[in-house]
Amino acid sequence: MTTESPLLYESKASPNARRVRIFIAEKGIGIPMRAVDLGAKEQFSDAYKAINPRSQVPALVLPDGATITEVTAIWRYLEETYPERPLLGGDARTKALVAMWERRAELDGFAPVMEGVRNAAASLKGRALSGPHAYEQIPEIVARSRKRVENFYDDFEARLASERFVAGETYSAADITTLAAVDFATKAFSMPIPERHLALRRWYEEVAARPSAGA
Amino acid sequence: MTTESPLLYESKASPNARRVRIFIAEKGIGIPMRAVDLGAKEQFSDAYKAINPRSQVPALVLPDGATITEVTAIWRYLEETYPERPLLGGDARTKALVAMWERRAELDGFAPVMEGVRNAAASLKGRALSGPHAYEQIPEIVARSRKRVENFYDDFEARLASERFVAGETYSAADITTLAAVDFATKAFSMPIPERHLALRRWYEEVAARPSAGA
Structure with a gap:
């Protein structure tokens, strides 16, 4: 799948997804998001496992189709791609x-x-x-x-x-x-x-x- | 304490210290190191607690005296300070x-x-x-x-x-x-x-x- 912007799979029920949502809000950038219904165990569906075999949110799908999981790795991608208003430090x-x-x-x-x-x-x-x-x-x-x-x-x-x-x-x-x-x-x-x-x-x-x- | 180079407190008995030693060796940089004797519980001594109150190795003391603990934080400092031969990725x-x-x-x-x-x-x-x-x-x-x-x-x-x-x-x-x-x-x-x-x-x-x- 190719998109122009990365796409974030997340859930309001996930404290780890919240760490990424807050980061995005502080950056003031617009990242499309798609909700994964953890209550309905959507993270274990074949459709979601095709995106993230680890059945976890958050997951960031890059424009070239690569999936980045782990909050700190997603933050790293966003910080490097959108360097304004740094949240991971300056010098x-x-x-x-x-x-x-x-x-x-x-x-x-x-x-x-x-x-x-x-x-x-x-x-x-x-x-x-x-x-x-x-x-x-x-x-x-x-x-x-x-x-x-x-x-x-x-x-x-x-x-x-x-x-x-x-x-x-x-x-x-x-x-x-x-x-x-x-x-x-x-x-x-x-x-x-x-x-x-x-x-x-x-x-x-x-x-x-x-x-x-x-x- | 002010030094020109950072100083690494480490131990051959610590797998976490080894992660930093390997990183330094791969970079090909010279970072002074000081051994902490974990067998003698030196990490709990007042002298070492003054450097790292958490009693852990590795710890990197920066030229201005700030102490950086946690392997990934020490790596980040070294990668930013010595960017040649990147070990945390390029783009x-x-x-x-x-x-x-x-x-x-x-x-x-x-x-x-x-x-x-x-x-x-x-x-x-x-x-x-x-x-x-x-x-x-x-x-x-x-x-x-x-x-x-x-x-x-x-x-x-x-x-x-x-x-x-x-x-x-x-x-x-x-x-x-x-x-x-x-x-x-x-x-x-x-x-x-x-x-x-x-x-x-x-x-x-x-x-x-x-x-x-x-x-």
């Missing part, structure tokens, strides 16, 4: 700091919430890990996931007590992943930001008020 | 493909080996996850980690049956992570590449023969 130092903080937000925040939700939800029995392979849930993991999210909130409270945004002075992809992690933890894991974390709450109010947060 | 499309395949190698290969080893080793009791926080081991995870590594080998066998390197025609960071995952699985998790996986073995022979593999 080498800032690019490294954004990459580092974005990854901490994912590994210490986003991933534990995902792991906790997937190992707990009755609807995800036998699907404890996203992707093409079936894995049984391990309920023992869930308590550890909660402890990890607590530590994530403490660590990011300390960070945001001294910085306006997660990676420093400028809004970046690190804020996108942190916002997605906080909202996911709040809605799906009953773990909102603790009241005592004033810096994190100050940061949240600011980034959640940006128009992109509604994307 | 936007290739950069996205390298990012995608490198991440699959990590999430589907490297991470399960790490998870399996850390949740099994008697020496890592109470340290099931790397980083500043203590987490107890969950032995049930180990069998799932083995299943994930089996699937990783199957999936990468299929990929390498049609491509010379993991991300396509050119050697890239995706090959580095895949090599580090295979060697880590072989040495620390008793899971070498299965005999029947001929394409993966062909690929392994080629990349393991590069001088960088000894870094």
Whole structure:
């Protein structure tokens, strides 16, 4: 299939797809999107597997037909193709700091919430890990996931007590992943930001008020 | 501390540090390195925590004193600072493909080996996850980690049956992570590449023969 613009397959139910939608909104670019109905298990249909054999969203189909999966890879394509309003950093130092903080937000925040939700939800029995392979849930993991999210909130409270945004002075992809992690933890894991974390709450109010947060 | 070149804190015992050493060797650049003695728990010393409060290697200290942790963030700094012989891709499309395949190698290969080893080793009791926080081991995870590594080998066998390197025609960071995952699985998790996986073995022979593999 050849299109002039890339085409994004996504779902409003997917926190990973949201990370890409926010990125696109912050860039102010127009990328056509097609919804995949996760509730109806459309991601496992033959039609969708022909696009992404891993049955995951988001997936970005490039004009030449190549499919890019994984949020950070899709971001990389968009950042290189639409360099204005950089979200992955400017100079080498800032690019490294954004990459580092974005990854901490994912590994210490986003991933534990995902792991906790997937190992707990009755609807995800036998699907404890996203992707093409079936894995049984391990309920023992869930308590550890909660402890990890607590530590994530403490660590990011300390960070945001001294910085306006997660990676420093400028809004970046690190804020996108942190916002997605906080909202996911709040809605799906009953773990909102603790009241005592004033810096994190100050940061949240600011980034959640940006128009992109509604994307 | 100000230095002219960045300084890499690393350890021969760390598969993540190896990913950075191989990257540096492939670039053909000279980056000063300092060994951290993980066997003596030097990463938990006050001196090292002053450099990296997360007690992890690798860590790259920049000329202005900023510390960059996380392999992919260190790679990003090195790629931007020393752009010759790119290992994270050339054009936007290739950069996205390298990012995608490198991440699959990590999430589907490297991470399960790490998870399996850390949740099994008697020496890592109470340290099931790397980083500043203590987490107890969950032995049930180990069998799932083995299943994930089996699937990783199957999936990468299929990929390498049609491509010379993991991300396509050119050697890239995706090959580095895949090599580090295979060697880590072989040495620390008793899971070498299965005999029947001929394409993966062909690929392994080629990349393991590069001088960088000894870094």
